[in-house]
Amino acid sequence: MAVTVETLEKLERKITLSLPTASIQGEVEGRLKRLARTVKMDGFRPGKVPLSVVAQRYGYSVQYEVINDKVGEAFSQAANEAKLRVAGQPRISEKDGAAEGEMAFDAVFEVYPEVKIGDLAEAEIDKLTAAVDDGAIDRTLDILRKQRRTFAQRAQGTPAEDGDRVTVDFEGKIDGEPFAGGKAEAFQFLVGEGQMLKEFEDAVRGMKVGESKTFPLAFPEDYHGKDVAGKTADFLVTVKNIEGAHLPEVTEQFVKSLGIDGGTVESLRADVRKNLEREVKFRVQSRNKAAVMDALMAKAELELPQGIVQAEVQRLLEAARADLKSRGIKDAEAAQIPEDVVRPQAERRVRLGLVVAELVRANELQAQPEQLKAHVQELASSYEKPEDVVKWYYGDRDRLAEAEAVVVENNVTDFVLGKAKVSEKSVSFDELMAQN
Structure with missing residues (x-):
């Protein structure tokens, strides 16, 4: 197999593939013979359909499948040999002027970009801190009292x-x-x-x-x-x-009305504090993570693979239509939403994903098993039966992957905060809770 690689522009590349016609035809004949053993056609007993009849009925579709498979295999092999990191799916078209006994194809595709991240020591980040005071606990208890007024x-x-x-x-x-x-x-x-x-x-x-x-x-x-x-x-x-x-007074009788048998006012306040501190921790992490990601984006240089951006645009459009459908909008699936509405968000997501992936790769910031376990246990701790929630996460690979992604983002956040010029900024509990 002869392979040539051509740089078109920016991230776009072209590989020219040449395949022997004989190998394609041989594979087609082999598949047709296997098909003839099982295919059912009117007028023939199973396994007794003549190969010529099978070829007449299925020859074109089998040949199409074989060419797709062969070209796909050849492309993967060529990309691996050239050590190319292919981004998205290639656009493959048959090429005229192939040598006798061969078929030629052009595969046009994009490669992942080189990601350059500047000196993080020069990044300036405001790191938020917040605490749960007695006033926050009192206001939360007031909400519980209002619910039972x-x-x-x-x-x-x-x-x-x-x-x-x-x-x-x-x-x-x-x-x-x-x-x-x-x-x-x-x-x-x-x-x-x-x-x-x-x-x-x-x-x-x-x-x-x-x-x-x-x-x-x-x-x-x-x-x-x-x-x-x-x-x-x-x-x-x-x-x-x-x-x-x-509004009922906060007494042991009130604590009992909340379904806490044998609880005291002190234990209720301690439980409220624990829940609020968990919420504060997640919100502070989220805000600091966003600040870190903004700093990373400002320090990164890279070209965006347009194929991946377009795929992200389509995902965002599908999500937008699904949201419209959940609101009861008629014919939401066919809603005409301009791509320009979601393209900036798609480009940011792709850019951020590539930058984070490079930082994780270069600094070994992958989620460790003990980190993932601790994160899942923390998520589960606010539920009545935490052990069931832990099993729920570990029982589904997609759910666990979502939790793993959060751990990786936390690792990236901690890494960048450890390098950057950080200014701690204290915010009140109410200010933190008021912001989305």
């Missing part, structure tokens, strides 16, 4: 305030005309908790039972009800009932 009738003449559960009748009109969803009777909501638009809550806050009020309400441009989005309605609201909230 009870309501009681407020005294007659008492105005509605934040935290109250109010029952109202309302009707809205746009340009004097009612609209779908704009009217309700005996509708309940909690004041001050964002269940209604701000103008609606502001109007009801301070009203008493039996009072009515008319007020304007401007629907946001991105409101989920498209018929009223961006429009202003006039609402008439009447308060029918006001109930005040009662």
Whole structure:
């Protein structure tokens, strides 16, 4: 087999493959003979179909398969001999002017780029730190108390305030005309908790039972009800009932109501602290990891294999259509989403993947078994039966691969932070939790 390798541009290469026609024809005949032993055709007993008939029926498809297989094998062998790291699938086409007794093919493909990573000691990174204080624990307990609050009738003449559960009748009109969803009777909501638009809550806050009020309400441009989005309605609201909230005290009885038998207030606070610290750790890791990846991208030089970028574009488009389908969008599978919308994200993902892979390879930052085990156990620790969750991860190669990828990213993060100019920046618990 004669092989030539030609550089086209940037990462694109071309290999010319020459295959003896006799070897292709021999393989075709062999496959047809094997097929003749098992093929079923009307008018013939199994295994008794003449080879000429089998060749007439299946010859073209078998030849197509053989050529594909032979060219694929020849390409793999040629790429290995030339020590080429092929990125994506080659585009193969038959070439005219082959020598007598041979078939020639051109295989055009891309190779993985050389990744150059600059001096990480010059990278400047803000490393976040955060701690769980008693205030964070108190606020978390308040959330648990709110989840178990009870309501009681407020005294007659008492105005509605934040935290109250109010029952109202309302009707809205746009340009004097009612609209779908704009009217309700005996509708309940909690004041001050964002269940209604701000103008609606502001109007009801301070009203008493039996009072009515008319007020304007401007629907946001991105409101989920498209018929009223961006429009202003006039609402008439009447308060029918006001109930005040009662939050239970944090006692051992409250701890028991959470399903913790024999628990104390101190053990509940300790458990809340442990869960919050786990969440803080993951969020800080995520933020620091993002800062490290940005620093890596700034220090890296490489060409992007367009075939891999295009494959990533298609994956992102499929994910976007799947998301639309999950939201109940009709014909989401056929949604026309411009590639330009996702291409920057696809290019960043491919670039980052290649840079991280090079850093991992050059510095042996692969996930070690003990690291993977510790990470999975930490993920499982927040569940009621951690051992079952650990088995769930280790019982599926794809799930374990996802956990392994996180460990590798953590290794890369630690490695870069160990090299770069790092400035520690402390953020409050609330600030950390408020950011996605």
